Amino acid sequence: MVAKPAVDVDVINVIKKINMKYQLLFVGLLMLGVSLKSMAQDSIEYKKRVLDQMEIKILSSYYSQDGDNAAVTGGRGTEELTDFAPTINVAIPLNDDDVLTIDASVSAYTSASSSNIDPFDGDGRADPFVESTGDSEKDTWFGFSANYSHSSDDRNTIWSVNSSFAIEYDYTSIGFGGSYTRLFNEKNTEVQLRGNVFIDFWNPQYPIEFTSGFNPNIFEFTGTTNFAPDFEEFVDTDRNSYNVGINFSQILSKSIQTSFISDVVLQDGLLSTPHQRVMFADIVDTVVEDFTLGNDVEKLPDSRLKIALANRTNFYLTENFILRSYYRYYTDDWGIDSHTFELEIPIKLGMKYTIYPSYRYYTQTEADYFNGFNQALSTDEYYTSDFDLAEYDAHQYGLGFKYYDPLTKLKVGGFGLKSINVEFNQYSRTSQNFDAYFTSIGLIFSALK
Amino acid sequence: MIKKISLISIVFLSLTSCVAVKEYEKVKLNDPDMQLSQSDANKMKSTFQSYREASSGANGGKTGGGCGCN
16 A cells, blocks of 8 residues: 655645635625625515506596687687697506606687687678687697606616697697606705707688688778788798706705706797787778778797796695695796796695695786787887787686595506596686686596506 | 806705705605696696796796697
8 A cells, every 4th residue: 555645635635725715715606696686686676666557647628718809809809718628648657667658638629719810701790709600710639749758776867758749720749858857865856857849830820801812892891901011921830949947856854845947948930820910000990890800910030038947845734734835937038027926735634635725826027029909010020919928917716626545446447546636727817808717627547456 | 147056056055955854754745745746737727828828837837839829
């Protein structure tokens, strides 16, 4: 028997030690890997879905207004209008992080002032305070939009893209945009950047007296036959809007949070409304039956820069009372400055029911180009008699009611009813004879798990 | 203009320096009526307001698109 040389034994021991080290290293790496995988799985398991289940919102509004200063008839005439607008909005969670929202709306309106684009197609005498009939009396607007949003795993970053399409008889609008939102400071601070572009196209409808073939001589009229010395059809019928906005939101305490909102909008193209008449003070009026014919349609600059800055602050006062406040300052390069104040006080009646009294005050200065009925001069470069651009104050009073059940105990098919919201608002201008009423109802359903 | 921007930045930065409210302390802030975004009813309201009033924007509603001419 031959004894092993001592050097071989040492080599074997060294090799064993190295193996042991490698084994320990391997086991260590394995444990680290399992641990990291486990942590990753944990973070996936505990990541809350941005939207748990598909949500369907069915919204509907009814709006009516009346006043004496219709822009279609040069700032004097009925503004009677009704609008019924149902909307369906579907939010679909594509996975834990991504949500696709699709919105389809219809707005069906009847407008007495629009009917007076042609005031001579009715049965009675033409009169700016009497609704005419014909195609321009009513129209339907269709709108579609889609929004896709993605949230990061830690929910501190959200980006979204959106597109929209809307069409009615004389107007088409295509829009697209996006936003980037970042949350900081344990989600106490939020900054959002937004951008949108709208590419719009007019199909201009001019007042009947400006269309070829109109002959005032077939009517009973006073004044001159040369009633529209300045009228020319618009050559450029596009309108583009470019919007960028920044939101900054901050939690101030356990019961107060605030948000500063800003929007800058640049518009260019045809910013006039082609069927809104203007009557000049320095041109003899032509009155057919009881209707004053236009001397021109409104002419407004082909660009407008709008800046809006706002603050919204919400206070959780008690278990039953919340105060929601809003203020906005607006200015543009057409000479309009406005202030908007709004207060809403949600009052909770038990766990599921809330009522919402609200008040809103609005005031604006008039546009540089505004003139009342028959007050613009034919020598002016720009003019309008649209009283929406006049100086005025407005008050709005509202009352809403909400049923809210996050557990969706009431089932309808494969969906649970999450909330019902009904709201009524009355709006009036103090310096003009103008009143409007707005009623809305909204139902939100959530798909059952 | 630079002074105004600096002042606004200081105000914003001072707001962020408030003590952070923890997630478990946000019960009141998470109430649906405390949300800073507009409700659906308010979005519909702001649409008709943007048609009838000369101003728009900074309210979560429409900022462009559409003639608003009815």
